[in-house]
Structure formats: C-alpha cells, structure tokens
Amino acid sequence: MPQDASPPYANQSFQGSLSAGAAGLQASAAGGAAGGTDDGMVAGIRSVLAECGGLAVDAGTLAIDDDLYSAGLTSHGCVGLMLGLEEEFDVEFPEKLLNRRTFESIAAIRDAVRGLVDGGAA
C-alpha cells in the first residue's frame, strides 16, 4: 500500500470536471438518451465529450474510432467523461469497465454504453 512512501498524486491533467450535470442535461436535449438510436447515442457521447472530456480538439471533428487519449483525454478528463455519460444515459459503469480501454474512442464508449443500456432493459 502506498501510504508512507507514496506522495498521493493524481496522475494527469485535471481538465475534466467531476461535476457533469449540466452537460448531461444539454446532451439529453440533443437527443442522446431519449432517441436510443446509434446516431443519437454517438451525438450524445460527442456532446458529453465536448463538455467534460477536456480534449485538445473539437469533439465534433473526431471519427468514432479516433484515439481519444491522443486527442488529449487525460485520466481526470476520463473521470469527468464517465460521470457525464452516466448522467446522460442513466447508466452506471461497473468496476470492470472503469479502465482506459472503455473510453478509448467514441465507438468503444458507444459499445460499452449500449451494453449497459441493453443490460438494464433486459
């Protein structure tokens, strides 16, 4: 355990906000959660990304397979993104999905969220 010898650093830029409430509401208005279609979901993800991801680039210009970490997504940005997505799509990411791979691209996020939405409806 890391107590004595371990300065407790957050490890990356803290550009993303932990509070993503407003973003979630805006994204919902754009049709993300309500529509349930793939396009709607991707639009919702882009909206949360723009608001919470702290990216160095415009989220609207990213292809769905683009590497979000290369686009400037940090660990803390990822936390904001996760919370924003949970609010936007009314889901909760289980611990096994709380890793970098889940959030590495818009497509990866879409697949994860779809799995959670479908799982919740079953």
Next chain:
Amino acid sequence: MNMVDITAAQAAYRDELVESGLLIPTGVDGLYGRSGVFEDVVERFDALVTRWGGQDGAEVMRFPPALNRRYFEESEYLKSFPHLAGTIHSFGGDEKAHRTLLRRLEEGQDWTEDQVATDVVMTPAACYPVYPTIARRGLLPGEGKLIDVFSYCFRHEPSIDPARMQLFRMREYIRIGTPDQVVEFRELWLERGREMMGALDVPLDVDVANDPFFGRAGTMLSNSQREQKLKFELLIPITSTEKPTACLSFNYHQDHFGHLWDIHTADGGVAHTACVGFGMERVALALFRHHGFDTAQWPGAVRKVLWG
C-alpha cells in the same frame, strides 16, 4: 494469510515495538512517539539517501508539516483523496461561545461547533509545497529543477498497522522539467532504489502500484495509473509476505502538476514532474523486522552501510 491473520500480525508487531520501547503509544492508532534508537535508524537512513542522491545538485527545501490552505485547495487533493486530508481548525468564537465550549467540554459533549478552518492544512505528501514555490519563480532553467524535501506528513487513516501511521516522515527528491529529464530521473531512482535497499539486506520487490484514490472515480484513476505504469513501489515484507509494505515509491505525474500550477520549461512547454519518496518510518520498521530490535546486533555489512 487472510485478513484476520494480517491484522493479527500487524497488532502483534505493534505490540512488540511498543514493548521494546521503539514506539511510544499515545492512545491513538497511527500516532506514536519514537525512541532514540528508532530515530537513530531514521537519521542514518536519511544520511544514506543523501549519500546516493546528494551529488545530483538538488536544492534543499525544508517545510513544516503544514501547507498554505490556498495551495492545498488549488492542488485538487480534495478531488482525489478527501478521506485522507487533515485540515487544521481553531476556535473562532466570542466569549459567550467560549463559555459554551467549556461547558460542553465538561459535560462530555461535542465542543467543536465554533471551530473554524485556519489558513493551514496538514501536509499530505512532502512535495506539495514545492510545486507552487517553483511556479512562482517563473520559467524553469534549461536543465529543469531538482528539489530535496523532508517532512512529516499527515493522512487520516487510523490503523493498528505500525507501518500505516497517521503522522510519518517522507524524504523526497522531486524532478521538474521536460518529459525526457523527468523520465530519466525516475529510471535512475528505480535502479538506485533497488541497489540502495539491497545493500540493507532486506527482501524486496519492485512492482507497479496505484494511489488510494477515493470512490468510483478513484477506481478509474487507479486503473488508469496502473495501466500507464505511472507509479512503482519498492516493497518489503514487514508484517506479511503476501502483502509487503511500500517503503519507497517512484512516481511520474506526467504534466498534472505542471498544468495545475502553470509550471513551464525553458522552451515554454508544460513541465512534467516525477518524484522518488522514501517512507522513513516504514524503512526503519522493515529494518527492525528483519534485523531485530537491537541495532548493535545487526549484520556487520548493514551496520557499515548505515553507520560507516
């Protein structure tokens, strides 16, 4: 060894340390006085760290174990570790409030209502005062900066494990500069750490680690930290071989503190930072565990390394 056994082993080692007089109990788990023998080991180890790192040209800074509250707030520590933070409060009421305080104290009730936050917060890690200090100086020189700090640190995690104290000392070297400078520093200390600790004849291992971030966001941060191998720990078994204790840590913060404090390298880029931390009490406890409580009886080679 299950959790019950681990806890029992921790309690047993603490009791041995207290009985031998090395640790002086205060009635609070994780808060101890130290004997002269214990302090001698800490001082000798501190000198050993200086022997390994003292030729690198580090600027020495010694801060009290407390931090400007504004720096603490700006550090975003509360986002990641709200559960460990220790803020210092003091009485802020008038005479009437004072009488109420005394009455409540006498009646054994909660008397803390009129305590208000001061401008001072307990230092959670020795390097926290360094970043805003360096930031105030403006652009880094071309060779970056190397800082040497040593401070008591506070973390609110009461435990019977003598290796998990609430107030403990941390020596650190902190490198601030370009990504290349910082990564080179961490690699250097990963090697040095192994060699330095190996000479003390204790079983050790170096492994990827994560900080104890709070909550589900913390799980995300911990996983991310491990996946990127941003933190390594040098582990020595103290009360458990299955769960050895982190005695040194090697941390690469990427540009987190550079962004946070607006620290820039000579070429204008955001500074990267890394540090190596030495858990002084943990190292001492590991040495007492493996070589016994009587330092005069420690192996000659170990005594030579520490006492010359």
